[in-house]
Structures are given as C-alpha cells and as structure tokens.
Amino acid sequence: MATYNRASFIEETLHSIQNQIFKDWECLIIDDGGTDNTAEVIASILAKDNRFEYLKRPDSYHKGLPGTRNYGLDLAKGDYIIFFDDDDIVHPQNLELCILELSRNGVSFCRYIREVFYDKFDHTFDYSTEYKTFFIDKKDVFRLLNQDLPFNSCAVLWKKECFFQNRYTEHLLHAEEWELYSRILSTGVTGISIEKTLFFARKHSNSMTGQYFRLDPKRTQSNIDAILLVIKNLKEMSLINYSVIRYFVAMSRGYQEYGLFDKLMKVLEFSEYNYLKWRLFYFVLPLRFKITKLKKKNYKKIIHANSTLFWHTSGSDKNGTAVSRIEKK
Structure with a gap:
C-alpha cells in the first residue's frame, strides 16, 4: 500500500484489511514522503498487529506511485500481490475468494469488480459465494487497453511471479498501471475474472484521477x-x-x-x-x-x-352495445 498524506482515511482502510477472512497476509505500508501525521494515526494498529509494516520509500526509488510500489514489490515475501490504495475499503472476502480461484483454476491472476463510493462507506457486505466467472488471456490485451475490460490497480490479485520480469515504469505519473498490466497480459499469462464486487474505491477532490482531468501538463x-x-x-x-x-x-x-x-x-x-x-x-x-x-x-x-402509436379504447354505441376499437396517432 503506497500512502501519501492520507491520515484522515488510512485507518479505516487498514481496518478493512484486518477484517479479511483469509488471515495469512502481510501489508507493507510504504510512505512516499508524506508530511502529515499518518505515522501517529496508524501507530496503535502497528503495535497490535505485526502483519502490518510501515516503511519510508528510499531515494533509490523514484518519488511517486510507481517507485513506491516497486519498493514494496522488492520487499514482499508472499506468493500473491495486491496493490491497495490508502483511502479505499476492501471486502472481507477479497483474499479468500481470489486465492481460492487461483488455486483451483491454475491461473496467474484474479480480477474482480471495483465499485466507487462517496462520503461515508456502508460496511454492509454481500457474502455470497455464487458468481459468474470468465477467463482472460493474451487475446484480451486490446480489451484491457480500450477499457472494454478495465484492470484497476486494486481490483486484481496477482501471482508474484507475474512481476519477476515486469515492474512499474517509475517516471510515469499517469497510466502506469494501464501500461504495466497490458505488458504482463501480453506475455501470455492467463487469469480469471469473477463477477463480484470485492473492492470499494473512495472518490474525492484530491484523488490522482482528479488531478489528471484538471489538465496537469506533467500527467498529460x-x-x-x-x-x-x-x-x-x-x-x-x-x-x-x-x-x-x-x-x-x-x-x-x-x-x-x-x-x-x-x-x-x-x-x-x-x-x-x-x-x-x-x-x-x-x-x-x-x-x-x-x-x-x-x-x-x-x-x-x-x-x-415512421413510428405509429396505437391504443385500445372501449365503450358502447347509442344502442348500448359494447364496442372496442383500435385508434392510431
């Protein structure tokens, strides 16, 4: 999890990770040089749960999301990788269902649905284990690129091996996920997509997407x-x-x-x-x-x-006989 000045949101996000049904995980929180009190806010969580680790991005990695995530990739010990954001909410079944799909289908990644929310989050979750699935492979690269099959950063669990030869391009400030994930998919790895919402993205005025659409020349x-x-x-x-x-x-x-x-x-x-x-x-x-x-x-x-509207009317004639007719306009 890359973080930057999100002290007001990150605690709720970390609690949603703690609530995972699948318990065997580590969460590396990599600070990209923030100046707020994030460290103080999460101190109690770090003290009580050693599955969390808080680190600062070293200068050997570029400042920004790609460099911060690459640092996390180099430290990660697990067999699977998800890139979570520091202001969103994770469904309790996220890891459980994704790892289940990878283990029984022999695929390299599991994609799932991401929904957007505003303001306060309603922590009422759907715990159903019935959902539709479909497989994804090299032929779907173009669907990823044209957003017909979106690959949001926080909506895919990957086998770590997908990143052995692929890393984020660190000088990119926008579209870095789009570029990396299309590159991984083009190598021929296969995955599965499950039609269930397992991640909830918070939208607010300071989001990275908001900055891009305000026509930031660097992001363009x-x-x-x-x-x-x-x-x-x-x-x-x-x-x-x-x-x-x-x-x-x-x-x-x-x-x-x-x-x-x-x-x-x-x-x-x-x-x-x-x-x-x-x-x-x-x-x-x-x-x-x-x-x-x-x-x-x-x-x-x-x-x-060429369209004609018809309607049915009914009534009686002057002799009291019931009649009905079709009229058109």
Whole structure:
C-alpha cells in the first residue's frame, strides 16, 4: 500500500484489511514522503498487529506511485500481490475468494469488480459465494487497453511471479498501471475474472484521477509516454493489428500539439505507403465523426417519422352495445 498524506482515511482502510477472512497476509505500508501525521494515526494498529509494516520509500526509488510500489514489490515475501490504495475499503472476502480461484483454476491472476463510493462507506457486505466467472488471456490485451475490460490497480490479485520480469515504469505519473498490466497480459499469462464486487474505491477532490482531468501538463505527458511504451511492447510481442492502430491513431487526435501521431508512426516503423494511409485516416477522422453523428441523428428522425402509436379504447354505441376499437396517432 503506497500512502501519501492520507491520515484522515488510512485507518479505516487498514481496518478493512484486518477484517479479511483469509488471515495469512502481510501489508507493507510504504510512505512516499508524506508530511502529515499518518505515522501517529496508524501507530496503535502497528503495535497490535505485526502483519502490518510501515516503511519510508528510499531515494533509490523514484518519488511517486510507481517507485513506491516497486519498493514494496522488492520487499514482499508472499506468493500473491495486491496493490491497495490508502483511502479505499476492501471486502472481507477479497483474499479468500481470489486465492481460492487461483488455486483451483491454475491461473496467474484474479480480477474482480471495483465499485466507487462517496462520503461515508456502508460496511454492509454481500457474502455470497455464487458468481459468474470468465477467463482472460493474451487475446484480451486490446480489451484491457480500450477499457472494454478495465484492470484497476486494486481490483486484481496477482501471482508474484507475474512481476519477476515486469515492474512499474517509475517516471510515469499517469497510466502506469494501464501500461504495466497490458505488458504482463501480453506475455501470455492467463487469469480469471469473477463477477463480484470485492473492492470499494473512495472518490474525492484530491484523488490522482482528479488531478489528471484538471489538465496537469506533467500527467498529460506521462499519458503520452505510456501510450508509446504500450505500442512498443505490442510491436515486440507481434500484437499489432488494424484495430490497435486505428484505436491509437484516433486517440492521437486529442494530442495534436504533442505530435503523438508522428511519434506513433516512428515506433511502428511503417513503410511510406502505410504512413500515408494512416495519415489520411488521421486527417479525415473529424469528418468521419461528423458523418457518423449526422447518420445517427437522421436515423432517429426516420424512426420517429415512421413510428405509429396505437391504443385500445372501449365503450358502447347509442344502442348500448359494447364496442372496442383500435385508434392510431
């Protein structure tokens, strides 16, 4: 658990970890140089429960979430890894169910559902052990990348071996999980996803996501760096296809001032023909969006114009005979 100035939330989070049904765990709390009274707040928990350990990130690891988590990875003794945040709530069955799925299915990770909450958390949990599952493998890398199959950092339990050759890229300030997890999945490891909420993420104004969407230039540049690293890895793993290129070329329209399109083409090392083909696609993309929007608008008009409303009415005629009829508008 990386932490930074979360004294007001971290105690509740640690208590949710203490309440795990599966008891054989260690929780490494790595402070990324915070200046509040976190150490004082958690002192009583540390004194009573030796499964928690509080450490400071050394300068040999970059400041930030990736460096802090890499330090924790280097210290972790267990066979499984989860990256928890310092202001969220963990379902009591989190470790129990994930480890059960890994042990009986022979897979390398277990993904589960993450829900968002605001303000106070309702500690009423669903303890059901009946849920749907599906397997995830290399063919799902693109679904991870386009968020069709989100991999939130705190919503996956991994076998530690997944990180033997893979670490967080420490200079990234945004999209570091997206980049790392797609890299791990591209190696061919398989996992399972369970359709049960086992983690609850707190949302507030000081969240990392909030800072990014306030257009922090450093985080925007970090996102671009992550995109280029992802493309480089996909190319090395022979996972580049039309859908991948189309997705990232479309994405590059949002980063015109950063020249992302040309940077993508450089990483892909396209021939002049392919470069020109995708350059044309890049330029006509706004027009394609407008045409698609107009088609949808016109389609709705046609549906509305051709729709007829019918309703049934009943009553009696002047002779008192019961009648019913269908009217249309």
